[in-house]
Amino acid sequence: MMFLNEPLELDLENQGSRFVEFLAAATDMAAGRLPTLVAFVAMAVLEWRKLVAQISRAVAGERRNRAAIEQELFHGHYTLSSKNADDLPIP
Numbered sequence: 001m002m003f004l005n006e007p008l009e010l011d012l013e014n015q016g017s018r019f020v021e022f023l024a025a026a027t028d029m030a031a032g033r034l035p036t037l038v039a040f041v042a043m044a045v046l047e048w049r050k051l052v053a054q055i056s057r058a059v060a061g062e063r064r065n066r067a068a069i070e071q072e073l074f075h076g077h078y079t080l081s082s083k084n085a086d087d088l089p090i091p
Contacts, residue, residue, distance in 0.1 A: 030037055070079050 070076070
């Protein structure tokens with residue numbers, strides 16, 4: 001690390017970035033198709049939310065069934081457990 005008492009200017013030529021050029025071209029192309037892109041993204045988000053809701057209902061149903069089985073078999077004194085990784089709680 002160096003501490004300078006006055007500004008240090010580096011004379012380097014800016015050659016630009018290839019990524020920025022690509023991003024600018026992609027932005028220009030997307031601007032013309034924006035309504036279609038927005039509709040597609042909205043549809044994808046909606047379908048993703050439906051999928052998450054279905055998975056959540058399935059997991060909740062499995063938990064209810066497991067609790068009912070444990071209650072019926074062990075009258076609340078024990079819980080089922082296994083060394084299967086699928087039975088571990090998800091943090």
